Amino acid sequence: MTPAVTVDCGAVLFDMDGVLVDSSGVVERSWRSWARRHGIAESVVMPLIHGRRALETIALVAPHLDAQAEWQVLIRQELEDTEGFRAFPGAAALAGSLPLDRYAIVTSAPRSIAVDRLRRGAIRVPAVMVCAEDVSRGKPAPDGYLLAAERLGVPAGDCVVVEDAAPGVQAGLAAGMRVLGFTTTQPAEAMGAATWLVPDISCVRAGEPVADGVRLTLTTPRR
Structure with missing residues (x-):
């Protein structure tokens, strides 16, 4: 069995579709x-x-x-159209366990859809959410992730991005951040140079609070 990996960071920046919810x-x-x-x-x-x-x-x-x-x-x-929509098991619990000033959502969806999907999935809407309307360049440009880090007041290099698609992985890396890739939407080989790979959010746990940041535990990491 692959040993668990512990990741400390200043903030976690989640994509939404394919990461927190299955749409x-x-x-x-x-x-x-x-x-x-x-x-x-x-x-x-x-x-x-x-x-x-x-x-x-x-x-x-x-x-x-x-x-x-x-x-x-x-x-x-x-x-x-909401047929088949669901929150991924564990998404609401993980988001709810993180301090509001230590996580954000950065999504390519417009705000109306993002808020609707989070509420349907009973996932807490974070204080910082960067949506399609908030940037002039979407993923794979790093703009959304850099804006989220700025709004949280956390250095970009101290953020971990959580993504499920190649453009998002590219955006996180271009922002100078570490990237945790899920294989919920695209295969592992499409996730490029993601720092870590796990199957989905059920493999991520919030650990004990750390000074000025968040501790995550990744189970069954592929790298």
């Missing part, structure tokens, strides 16, 4: 419907949807469309 069915149904409506092959769209803001995905696959208008359509679809 994959909702997101994928929404994008497939959108692709069919515009006559775009799903094989072109689907590999690009995880970890990115919808604005960036639309710009990549359909630059001729009004990305803001199309984004609003996708938001409405995802707010109305």
Whole structure:
């Protein structure tokens, strides 16, 4: 059995979808419907949807469309469709065990969807949450993670990012942070140079409080 790993940091910065909540069915149904409506092959769209803001995905696959208008359509679809949605087991307990000034959520989702999904999953809404509207560049740019660290007052290099998709891993590393990757959405080989890999949030525990920070224990780490 792989020994557990202890990680000390100043703050934990969570992605949301694929990390705290399982919204994959909702997101994928929404994008497939959108692709069919515009006559775009799903094989072109689907590999690009995880970890990115919808604005960036639309710009990549359909630059001729009004990305803001199309984004609003996708938001409405995802707010109305909750079939199969769930919080990952252990997510609410882990978030609830962390000091409010020591964790944040950095998501590519708009704030309306982020708050709705956290509340549906009975996950505490943190004091610091950076959403799609809060940055001019989404993941894989580091802007969201750097903004979260700034708002928490924690040096970027003392933060640990928790991600499930390659663009988010790239964003965390570009911000100078360590990255804990989950293989809930993409396979391990897609997670690039993530510092650690575990299957999901059930493998993460909050340890005893440490001075000016958080202690996490990772069970069954792959590296």
